Amino acid sequence: MATLSQTAPSPRGLRWLRALADKLSGRSLAETGRQMLLPAIGIALFLAFWHLAAPQVQTSLGAFPGPADVWEQSGRLWQAHSNQRDRADQFVIMQEKRNEGILAENPDAEVKIRDYPSAPTFFDQIFTSLGTVLAGFVLATIIAVPLGVMVGLNRYFSAAVNPLIQIFKPVSPLAWLPLVTMVVSATYVSDDPMFEKSFLTSMITVTLCSLWPTLINTSVGVSAVNPDLLSVSKVLRLSFWTHVRKVVLPSSVPMIFTGLRVSLGIAWMVLIAAEMLAQSPGLGKFVWDEFQNGSSESLSRIMVAVLAIGFIGFLLDRIMLLIQKKVAWNE
Amino acid sequence: MTKSHLEITNVQMAFDTQDGPFIALENVDLKIRKGEFVSLIGHSGCGKSTVLNIVAGLLQATRGGCVLNGHEVNTPGPERAVVFQNHSLMPWLTVYENVELAVQQVFRKTMAKQERRDWIRHNLELVNMAHAANKRPGEISGGMAQRVGIARALAMKPSVLLMDEPFGAVDALTRAHLQDSLMDIQQELNNTVIMITHDVDEAVLLSDRIIMMTNGPKATVGEDLHIDLPRPRNRVALADNPTYVHYRQDVLRFLYEKQRKLETIAPRRGRQKTETNSDETSAQAAKA
Numbered sequence: 227m228a229t230l231s232q233t234a235p236s237p238r239g240l241r242w243l244r245a246l247a248d249k250l251s252g253r254s255l256a257e258t259g260r261q262m263l264l265p266a267i268g269i270a271l272f273l274a275f276w277h278l279a280a281p282q283v284q285t286s287l288g289a290f291p292g293p294a295d296v297w298e299q300s301g302r303l304w305q306a307h308s309n310q311r312d313r314a315d316q317f318v319i320m321q322e323k324r325n326e327g328i329l330a331e332n333p334d335a336e337v338k339i340r341d342y343p344s345a346p347t348f349f350d351q352i353f354t355s356l357g358t359v360l361a362g363f364v365l366a367t368i369i370a371v372p373l374g375v376m377v378g379l380n381r382y383f384s385a386a387v388n389p390l391i392q393i394f395k396p397v398s399p400l401a402w403l404p405l406v407t408m409v410v411s412a413t414y415v416s417d418d419p420m421f422e423k424s425f426l427t428s429m430i431t432v433t434l435c436s437l438w439p440t441l442i443n444t445s446v447g448v449s450a451v452n453p454d455l456l457s458v459s460k461v462l463r464l465s466f467w468t469h470v471r472k473v474v475l476p477s478s479v480p481m482i483f484t485g486l487r488v489s490l491g492i493a494w495m496v497l498i499a500a501e502m503l504a505q506s507p508g509l510g511k512f513v514w515d516e517f518q519n520g521s522s523e524s525l526s527r528i529m530v531a532v533l534a535i536g537f538i539g540f541l542l543d544r545i546m547l548l549i550q551k552k553v554a555w556n557e
Numbered sequence: 558m559t560k561s562h563l564e565i566t567n568v569q570m571a572f573d574t575q576d577g578p579f580i581a582l583e584n585v586d587l588k589i590r591k592g593e594f595v596s597l598i599g600h601s602g603c604g605k606s607t608v609l610n611i612v613a614g615l616l617q618a619t620r621g622g623c624v625l626n627g628h629e630v631n632t633p634g635p636e637r638a639v640v641f642q643n644h645s646l647m648p649w650l651t652v653y654e655n656v657e658l659a660v661q662q663v664f665r666k667t668m669a670k671q672e673r674r675d676w677i678r679h680n681l682e683l684v685n686m687a688h689a690a691n692k693r694p695g696e697i698s699g700g701m702a703q704r705v706g707i708a709r710a711l712a713m714k715p716s717v718l719l720m721d722e723p724f725g726a727v728d729a730l731t732r733a734h735l736q737d738s739l740m741d742i743q744q745e746l747n748n749t750v751i752m753i754t755h756d757v758d759e760a761v762l763l764s765d766r767i768i769m770m771t772n773g774p775k776a777t778v779g780e781d782l783h784i785d786l787p788r789p790r791n792r793v794a795l796a797d798n799p800t801y802v803h804y805r806q807d808v809l810r811f812l813y814e815k816q817r818k819l820e821t822i823a824p825r826r827g828r829q830k831t832e833t834n835s836d837e838t839s840a841q842a843a844k845a
Contacts, residue, residue, distance in 0.1 A: 454645035457615055460633040462662045462713075472658065476649045555649035555693070 291526035296533065299526040307347040314342035346507050352534060355508035358425060359497045359542075362432025363490055370437040370489070371482060374444025375470065378478070384445065395438040399431045399496040403503050406430045424506035431500040436493035443485025447478030476555070483550040490546050494539045509535055562591035562749050563612070563717055567621035570607050581607050583775040585621070587768065589717075594743060594750045596760040598808065599770035599779075600816060605753045606721055608770075612751065613639050613719050625716060635663045638715035642722045644702035646694040652705050653690040656680060659709045680712040681705075683742055700731035704738065711742070720752040724759070732756075733792070736763060744789060757808045761801060762792055769811045780811055 248254055273293050280292035291299075325337040346354065377384045410426050451474055459473045501510025513531050516524040570582040581604045589595055597605045610616040612623050614633040623630050630637065638659075646655045656677045664673055681687040684704040694702050703723060710718055724732040736759060743750065743763075754760050760767050764784055771779040784804055786795065795801040 452645075454641050454643055455647060457633075457639065457641070458645050458647075460615060461613065461635060461637070461639050462659055463634055464662060468662075473647070476647070479649075 285525065287520055287525055288522045291529045295526040296529045299523060300530045302523075303348040303527065303530060307349045310344055310347050314344070317342040348512060348531075351508050351512050352538070354425075354506065355497060355501065355510070356538070358428050358501070358506060358508060359432060359490075359493050361425075362429040362497065363436060363493045365429065366433040366437035366489060366493065367440060367486065369433070370440035370485075371444050374441045374482075374485075375448050375474070375478075377441070377445040378448025379470070379474070384449070391438065391441065394434075395442075397435070399435045399499050400503065402431050402434050403427065403500060406434070407504065422506065424501075424504045427504040428497060428500040428506040428508070428510075431504070432493045432497050435496040436489040439488040439492065440482070440485040443481045443488070444478060447481025447485075448474055450481075451477045480550075480554040483546070483554055487543060487546045487550065490542055491539065494535075494542060498535060561588040562593075562626060563587075563589040563751075564624045565608070565612065565621075566624065568608070568611060568618045568623070569620035570604065570611065570616070571619045580775050581773055582611075582618075582777065584777050587778060589749060589751065589766075591749055592747045593766060594748075594752070594764045595766045595768060596764040597751060597753045597768050597770065598755070598757070598760050598812070599776070600772055600812065601755075603770045603773045604776040605770055609639075609719050609721050609751065609753055612717070613637050615639075635659070635713040636716045638710035638713045638718055640703075640706050640710045640718070640720040640723045642725050644694065644699070644706040644726075646702055646705055646709070648694050651691050651693055652681065652686060652697070653677060655694070655705060656709045656712050660712050663713050677712060680708040683711065683745075684708045684738060698731075700727045700735060703727060703735060707739070707742075711746070711748075716749065718748045718750045720750065722753050722755065725755065732759070736792075739763065740789065757805055757812070758792075760808060761786075761804045762790055762795065767804075767808060769808065769816075772816050779816065780807075782807055 277292045277294065280290045280295075283290035321339065325339070328335050328337055373387075377387055407423075407427050410423055410430065414421075414423060414426060455473055455477060459469050464472065497508070498510040498513070500506070501508040502514045503510075505511055505514075509531055513528050516527045516531070565585055565587040568582055568585040569580065571578040571580045573579075585604075585608060587595075587608075597608060599605050607616065611618045612630075614631055614637065617631055625637065633639075646652075647658065650658065657673075660668075660673050660677050664676070668676065678687060678690075681690060684707055686701060686704050686708060689697055689701060694705070697705075703726070707723070710720075724735050727735065740763060742748075752760075752763065761784060767782040767784065768778055769780040769782065770776050782804065786798070786800060786804075
């Protein structure tokens with residue numbers, strides 16, 4: 227296998243084949259295996275500990291769920307989801323058939339097209355959560371980055387705005403929620419709303435809490451541009467906007483992305499809390515409902531949600547990291 | 558008398574500090590002709606960079622000023638291109654794009670697109686960096702990055718090329734190569750250059766004139782030495798040329814005898830040896 231990588235230069239098309247062959251070679255697999263060994267051991271030990279410790283903790287809703295209970299519940303949640311999808315498909319087919327029949331008899335008749343009425347499943351709720359967090363995060367970015375650039379560029383603006391940043395930064399989402407709820411209820415009134423009020427409330431709360439890291443990191447990145455580069459910009463007599471576009475922003479991109487990663491992590495955490503209280507149909511609501519439900523399966527299902535939340539948070543961070551690697555020039 | 562290309566007149570530079578104004582430069586007068594290669598040499602802290610920054614327009618002199626081609630200059634501009642000690646290339650742009658930034662900015666309206674492209678290539682070839690046009694500063698060595706910095710400065714077609722210890726951050730061997738490249742470029746383009754350096758050999762080898770500055774504070778022009786060595790200059794051949802050696806000795810004498818600057822020496826046998834040079838140098842300056 228070693229000789230494969232030392233042959234004569236190949237045409238570009240076959241290079242990926244070679245890379246794949248290298249990856250699957252015995253040596254490379256062994257290396258990957260070794261890298262995954264310690265994490266695998268860590269996870270296995272944790273699962274063993276959890277499996278043994280869980281039945282020891284008795285609550286009013288039964289024993290604390292162990293890994294086996296969580297696995298069983300996740301299977302059930304998936305089953306419930308696919309069952310509902312099947313029923314929904316059936317409903318749509320039946321509805322179409324019925325409407326065809328009506329139209330065949332009387333082409334001018336009014337036909338109703340309704341969605342399958344049902345509560346959102348666990349996986350629907352995951353998607354709602356993801357949508358809300360991304361909406362809130364994007365809004366936070368749109369506000370924080372330009373504001374951060376202004377704060378970084380102008381000393382006086384920075385001095386004026388800094389106390390406000392420091393005071394609002396530590397505020398918990400749970401404190402913002404009542405205020406945001408009241409404002410949204412009062413101002414977002416329409417006969418055919420595009421968004422649910424609970425969605426808006428969650429989204430705005432996420433924005434309010436997650437914009438601070440991006441704002442601060444952007445302003446730091448902007449104010450810490452290499453002074454030699456600033457001198458070059460002066461010698462070239464770059465106009466203000468050209469200077470910002472071609473020198474300041476590219477120079478600050480690494481710091482901005484660090485801020486974005488932190489902000490996304492905070493946004494995801496804040497979202498779950500916001501959804502719980504705003505009753506937006508996402509993972510937060512799922513946890514809250516299960517808790518209120520108080521069935522013997524509740525704790526297990528909540529545990530499934532906890533693991534899902536953690537895993538999704540991890541995925542979001544990894545995606546940001548990938549984007550950062552592509553965009554940041556100093557890595 | 559030929560009209561000077563660049564005139565620095567009666568420049569004083571005072572910085573505000575907690576203990577009152579710190580006067581770095583006092584009565585600096587300098588006249589430079591077109592096509593002259595002038596080296597500015599002196600001990601650390603004697604204000605050489607300050608003079609360069611004032612000519613570049615990055616600092617405003619507190620008194621006196623700088624006139625280029627009959628116009629006063631007190632703001633930065635591409636006609637006084639600067640080469641910094643650290644290459645100061647934009648790390649996110651390739652070598653080509655770094656030079657392109659300067660060319661776009663200066664010649665956007667006066668050169669056509671293809672002409673600009675050719676001009677960028679030409680300057681990169683001048684410094685032998687055309688082969689690395691698509692590399693980023695992080696992927697090339699310090700010496701190569703410094704060449705690109707020089708290419709960028711030359712691409713602006715400056716009236717004066719200002720170089721702030723351009724070869725200070727590279728090793729001795731690379732420095733020799735870069736000096737030779739600079740001499741070749743100077744031969745071809747005949748730019749007016751002001752170069753700050755610490756290296757006596759470099760100053761004598763490269764320049765037409767060496768301006769030796771006194772020690773700060775209140776530093777001023779100490780001595781002005783014309784180097785009458787024929788070009789092109791070969792460092793190996795010059796090594797035992799008596800004129801070269803003589804010039805070198807003049808500069809060394811100025812730096813190490815007339816403008817002696819002793820740092821505090823670590824205590825030997827419990828005794829600390831410190832010596833300021835203000836009395837000695839002001840006496841020398843009065844003599845000169």
